Amino acid sequence: MVRIKHRYLLVNILYPDAKHSQLAPAKKSGDNVPYTVQFRRPSPDQMNGGLLMRLIRDGVVELFGDHGSGKIAGSLQVKYFSSATSTAIIRVSREHYRLVWSALTFTTRLPRPVDQPCVIQVVRVSGTIRKAEEEAIRRARLSIRRAEAAAKSASVSIAGTASTTPTAVAAGEDDFDMINGIEDPDEPGDMDDDDDG
C-alpha cells in the first residue's frame, strides 16, 4: 500500500533580544534569571497553533509565491504547539518541507497580535512524529539541566559577590552559549547527558 510520507519539524521559538519584550523580564530585580531562561522564554498567550500556521503560510507566500503556498497547503499541520515552552511540531509533506523550513528561518518577527522579534529554529526533521517527540523530550531535559545549573551559579555569585573561579566558569559557559547563539551544538557530551537523563 502506498503511504503518504510526511516530515515532522521540531521547532523552537527563541527570543534573543530581551529589551523588546512586551513582558517585563525580571531584570530590575537583579540578573537572577539566567540568560538561557530568557532566551527560551514562554511565548505570549496570543501565540498559538493557528498563528504559527498563518506565519508559515505568509512566509511561504512571500518567499515562494502562490506556487509554494499551494504545495504545502494540503499537508501543513501544526501537530503540537506549547506556548509555555515555545516548542512546536509541524507536519508537512516530505517533498516540500524545505519550503516551510526556509519560511521559518526567514522569520524575524511574530505576526500582528504578538508582534515580537524572534528567531525560529528548526532543531529536528524526522519522518515520524514519535522521533520528533523524543527529540523534544531530550531537549526539554537538557534545558532544564542548563537552567538549573545557571540558576545555581547565579545564586552562588550573588551570595559570594566575589567572582570565584567555579562561578566564573559557569557564567562563562552560559555566556558562551549566549554568544554563540546556537544553544546546544550536537556534541558527544550532549548525548551522554541524554543517556544519563
Add this chain to the structure above:
Amino acid sequence: MAPLRPPPPLNNSKKRKEAPTNSQPNAPKRHKPTDHGQKTRDARTLSTQTTSKAFKNGELDVSAFVKSRAFEITALEEGMARSKKALNRRAFQQVPKELRRRTASHNVKRVPKRLRERGKREMADDNTPTVTARRRKPTAHMRLRLETVKKLRALGAKRNAGKDRVKPPVADPNGAAPKNPADSAPDQQQPVKTLAAIKARTPKVKQSLLATPPLPKAKFRKRQIHKSWLPTHLFHAKRARMTAPSASLWRFSIPLTPTAKSYRPTHRASHARGAVAWDMSYISTLQVEGREASLIGMLKALGVDEEELVGRQGGKWRQGRRVLEKFVFEREAPHDPIAPVTMMWCRDPAEQSAGTVEMEKRKRKLLLRVHPSAFYQLWEELLRLAKVAKPAVSVEDLRFEIGSLEITGPGGTEALLSALWPSHPIPGPLAKGDTAPTAMDIDSGSSNKNTVVEETWSALAGLTNPAVLPKNALLSFNVQDPRLHHPPRTIKLPRTETEQHKLLELIASWPVDTVQQHPELFDRKARQAASAKMPSQKAVNRRKGLAAPGEYPEPLPNDPQIPVLLYTTAPTNPDRGAPGRQSPKAGSWTLLVPWKCLQPIWYSLMYYPLSTGQQPRFGGLDQYRQSSFEAGKAWFPGDYPGTKAGWEWEYAERRKREAEWRKRPKGKRVNYKKVEVGEGGRGEVGVGWGCDWERLVGGPPVSHEGVEAAADAEKSGKSGDKSAKGVKTKAQEESQEPPQQAPPKLPHLTQLPARQALALLATPPTTTIKLPPHIHLPSALITIRLTLLTRGVPQPCARIYRLPSSTANPELRRQWLALLSSNTRNHTQKHGGKHAHPRNLPKTGHGLPQHVVQQRLAQSLLEPARAGEETYPACPGEEDLVGFVTTGSYDLAAGFGTGIGSLLVERVMGREEAGERHLCVVRNSGTGVARLGRWEVI
C-alpha cells in the same frame, strides 16, 4: 489548529416552508454516524500548558521554567504511549484472515501460537473471564459419561485388587519352578515348536456378505454404534463441522465443511495455487471375480453401453490400464438408474504368455466403486446377477477394507509424491536399499520392468494438472510407511527446460502401459499384510530417533509395503458452450489404499509444505460439491433426482429447507402463497422449499382427477396435491411418521444418460422417436448445466421454464427473445454485471464527438428492459415449467451465476425454433423475477 467549521446554515431565514424532503439537512438524525477516527485523534492530541503557568507572578522564573518543561516532557511521553495504544490491535483481532472471528474469542487457545502469550496478557489486563477445561462445569451428557468412567474405574480397581490377592497363593506352591530354566524350558518349547509347525487355517472369506465396520477401540465404540468413522475422523473432528450425531450421512460421520472460512480459499487452492484433499473413504468398494466374459455380461446387464466394454474402445480398460466411469441401471424392467460407478480391472501378470483358451478361462477381478447412497441398490443388483451368471461370479464387499482419498489442485501431485515413497528402491541415487531381499521378492518377473511404475511415479514431479496424463490413467505400486518420512519436506521440482521436456516426453510415452505388474491392492493377503505390519507410532519414533540427524530412517526388510492404486479423473466433457470458462479444468488424483493405512498417508499430505507456500487444504462434503459444481459436473446423488439415492437426497434437503422456513417468524419468511409467478398468477408452483418433481410430472392439482395421476398419488403416498390444504395435511402426516423416511420415488421417474438425451433432442419432432420400451418418456429427466444470459444467480430449487410457444403466447415470447438480442453474455463482451450497459444517459465527456454521444443515447433507448421495469417480461405459466435447478450459485470459476438442474425431456423436445437453441427462463423459488438462461446437456 483545526480548520474552522462553516457556520451551520440558518434554517429560519426563509419565510416559506420548504417541501418536506427525505433528507432534511438539519433534522436530528436518529443515528449519528460513528466517527471512527475520533478515538485515534483524541489519543494523538498532546496536552499543553498556557503561558501563565510558565511565569511566576508574571515574571520569568527558573522554577516555573523548569516546571513547564517538566510538564511538556510528561505530556509528550504520555501522548506517545497513548497513540501507541490507540493503534494497537488486540491479539484476537490479528488472527489470520481465514479464521472465523468471534468463535470462542474468550479462549486463548483459539488464536495462533505466536499471539497466544499476548492474548493471555490482554485477557488478564481486561479481567476477561476464561474457562479452562479443568474448571469447566461438565454438560449433562458429559457428566453421565464421567460418572460411568468413574464407576468403571472403581470396578477395575476392585478386580485388579482381587487378582493381586489371588495370585500369590497360586504362585506359592511351585514358586521355584518358573525360576528354574532347565525344568521349564524344554516343557514350554516343545508345544511351541509343534504349534509353529501347524499352520492355522486361514479363515475362509465369506463372499456375498455385507462387510462389517472394523471394531473400533473401546474408547470410541459407543460413538460408532449407528455409524462408522472415516480413518481420518479424529483429524476432521478437530477441524471441521461433522454431520450431526443424530443425522449421519449414509451411516458415516462425514466432515461437511472446515471450521475455517473456506469457500473462496478452496476455489483458489483447487484452481490457482495449492491443493485440496478429501477423505473419500466413505465411497463403497465392491469386488467382482469371475471370467472376463461373464463379468462383462454382468456389466452389460447393468446397462453399460456395449461399445464401451468390448472392442477397441475399452481395450486398455479391460487390460487394467485405465479406469472407466459409467452410469449403471437396474436390470429389471423399469431399468431404474442406480448410480455412476467407477470400474477398474485387475491387471493380469500372465496376459501374453497364456493361450486364448486359458485367457478366457482364467478368473479376473473387477473393482467397482460407488457412492454409499446407492451401494445397497447396486449390491442387491450384483448379487442377483451373480446368481444367474454362468460360470459363477463371486461378489465381495470391500467397504471397510479399502479407503480412498481424492486430491486436486496444482500442488496435489507434488503433495502426493512426497507422501508416497515407492517401496521398490529406485535405481540411481536412492538405490541403497536395493540389497534388501524382500523388496525384490515380492514381485516375481523381470526385474528391470519391475520398477517402471515407481520410476514413472517419481518422475511426475512438476506436474500441476493430472488431466494432462492419459485420460483415466491408472498407477499401482507399493509404498513405504509415510510416517518414516514425517514431517514431509518439499520435493525437488524440475527447474530446467530439459527436465520439463523430459516430463512431457514421459507423459506422452506413458511407459506404465507396457508393464505387466500385478496390482497388489486387489490381493486380500497383501492388503492385510500391509495393515498388520504397520508399526506402532512408538516404534516409528524409535527408528526416527536412531537415524542420523536430518536423515530419514533406513528402510528395513520387515517394513510394510502398502499397496496403493492411483488414478486420475479428468473432467468428462471438454470446454464447449460454457462461456467464460477459459481455464483448463483441473483433474484430480484418487488414491485407493487399505483402510488402516490411509490415516498416516493423510497426515503426510496435510503437513506437506507446498513449493508454492502453505499446505494442502482439506475439504468437506460442501467443498466437494462446490468443486464439482465449478467444474460443471453433476454431483451424485444431489443432481440426479431420477435415481433412488437422488430422490432421497432431495427429500432430505426439502425437509431441511422446510424446517428452516418454518423456524422463521411469519413476517420474516417468504410467503409462498403470495409469490407472483407471472401473468397475474399468485402462489409458488409446488412446494417452495423443494424441487417439486411430483408437481412437475403429475401436473397441477386440477389434473389430479386423471386416472394415472390418482394412481400415482396412491402409490407414492403423497402426490402433486400441494395446495395450501395439502401442505397442511402433509405437515401433519410428517409429524407423525418417522422423519427420516423418504416417500418412494415417483414411478417411472428416470434419469437419461447424456448420450441418449442428446439423441432424443436431435430428432426432429415429426419423426417418431425410437425409444427403449422401458423408458416412460413423460417422466424422463435429463441433467443440464445452466447459464443465465442477462443477470441473476440461480439458486437451488429455482424453477426452469421453457419459452412460451409462438402459438399460445406470442407476445410474451417476443418479449423474452428481445432480451436475448443484445443483452447476452457473449465472448466478445464479457459479462459486466451491473454496469455492463449504460443505464442512465451516456457519459458526456467534453472530448466525446457528437456522433458518439448520439450513438450512446440511441443505445440507451434501445436497451432491453431490466428487471423491475414495467416492460420486463413476466414469467411463463406453469404449463411451460420444465424442470428445477438442483445446484446453483455464483460460480467462482465462470464469474457469474450458473446452475445444474434437471429437465423433463419430453417438454423440451422438438420445441427448438430458429435461433433459440436451448433457451429457458429461470425463476428462483419464492421470487417473482425470472431470468433468461441457456442450458446444455451434461
